[in-house]
Amino acid sequence: MKSPLAALFVREFAIARRIGGGGSMGVVFLLVLVTIVPFAIGPDLNLLRRIGPAILWIAALLAMLLGLDRLFQADFEDGSLDQLQLGATPLEFVVFVKCLAHWATTALPLVVAAPLFGVLMAQEAASMLGIGVSLLVGTPALTFIGAVGAAATVSLRRGGLLMALLVLPLCVPALIFGVSAATAASGGTIPFATPLAILAALTLASGALCPFAAAALLRRLGE
């Protein structure tokens, strides 16, 4: 028999794959955002090359918020959340594993796609690599922080917008260090490793703390 958490990961993964949407829709949204920016600021390749990493990071951040409000909502509506609290596994671990599965199904496709879309922003190979690595290291932090927002708005029918309002300000540090790491990859005054190390620290810290906050919010639902 599978361990409870492995079974949970497999289940979350299977649901995401079967329902579709989530991951592929996020990638399409990313492409839409990357496409419309030049319509607003003009197709000047030198300008786009300079701001490309920032645009891709913002686009990835917004694309990640898309499905995040559903992280616990489906489980809340169909009664699974009750059952998940009856297991011998602490809810904090359940939240952590759900975040991992959500990251693997929605953020990982973005991590792969964003550097490729860098082509549209005239990014060099080194810069694309920097964007990919910084997103790989930084997006888990966005998922963990987003999980707290998702838990806070789980019982609201139109919680998506509110969740974005709650979560976006909290994502500022990850955005700052993510973009500076991505920019540093293609030359600049600061070394690539410095902002990346801070970004990794943000991911580890949010992974350690956010599940507790989210689980506490979920437990309080019934009161």
Add this chain to the structure above:
Amino acid sequence: MEAVDFALSDGQALILSGPNGAGKSTLLRAIAGLLPLAAGRLTLDDDSEEIAASLHYIGHAEGMKPALTVRENLDFWSSFLSRESAAAALAPQDALTAFGLAHVIDIPAGYLSAGQKRRIALARLLVAPRPIWLLDEPTTALDVRAQAALAAVMARHRAGGGIVLAATHSPVGLENAGELKLGTVA
């Protein structure tokens, strides 16, 4: 919420009755640990384990994912809710047979009717054995035959030393069960 006090031992059953809004569901959820108790406490005689991990709660929602097949749903809950120390769990196939639903095992849960979904939620009782069953209106959407199947399953559970606590308006087929009337004071 009024004060209640009761004790149940192996093989016993208790029916919570009372008008709508009397707090039957609230009491069950509080026992399950899904709601905090305003005052008082719940204890198991052998303090070996946490109370939440030794009970099943069947509420109004089924906790089944429409995109997954019935087997995948039950397999997951079996893995997630089973305890090391528990008696051998039934395979999903056998648990479904007990409720006359073996033929839907490979069909996505989203295709099933309300009554079928209800029975699959009840099959969860069998794939992850736990001694205490908390059932909130378990006969909702069940036809006569399914109700008989549920009664048989509950009788077998009690014969094996299990405890059943059911909140209901209608008879659920529990023999020799105590009854706790809620909301009669008002």
Add this chain to the structure above:
Amino acid sequence: MLRFANPSFVLRFAARAIPIFGALAALLLAVGLYLVFFVAPADYQQGETVRIMYIHVPAAWLGMFAYMVMASAALGTLVWRHPVADAAQKSAAPLGAMFTFVCLVTGSLWGKPMWGTYWVWDARLTSMLVLLLIYLALIALWNTIEEPQRAAKAAAVMTLVGLVNIPIIKFSVDWWNTLHQPASVFKTSGPAIYGSMLWPLLIMAVGATFLFLALHLMSIRNEILRRRLDRLTRLAASANDMPRTARFEAAQ
């Protein structure tokens, strides 16, 4: 034409037409590729890279052709409400997206030696990119709405809105492009096409069209079968009140 409203007829037609269309596509594309690589001359300005055009242009053409097919099917959905029109509509979207994507990739590869970078926001390519986005959004719509009839109606309306919008998008993108990039841009108005280039191009285009038709029919067939399977699954799920003994015998 009315017979095409009957799913069983469409299945029979597909069984006969798919091999023919497939064979025609294979033959024409083989001949076309031979001409492209061994007969057609290299361009005096662009050299060998001009051969990308023989893939790029048919792909662009089919990317737009697929939209016309999808829009006609959308009319069929809205006016006659027929499931075969739904299936034709649903099947055209991924194919159109694929051809548009091929057009973008080849355009980008063609652009590298021309512009020195894989992508410039050239008006034509950018319009094709917007077309790809429309396709992808429609595919997402199909995937999100579970009930097929409702999905078909929503997709049909969106397709027709897109149809009206595409010329406007094209015009706006042209305007945006000339606004930002005056004369210095590479203009694809290009050299006149000679016969030695035109014939391979036409053969490739017709071959690609047959490829589209074969794939479209295969996809429509899959969609019809998928709906039947769905219906059967529902039937199987609701057949629960068979007595247990009867079920046992049925299983023997």
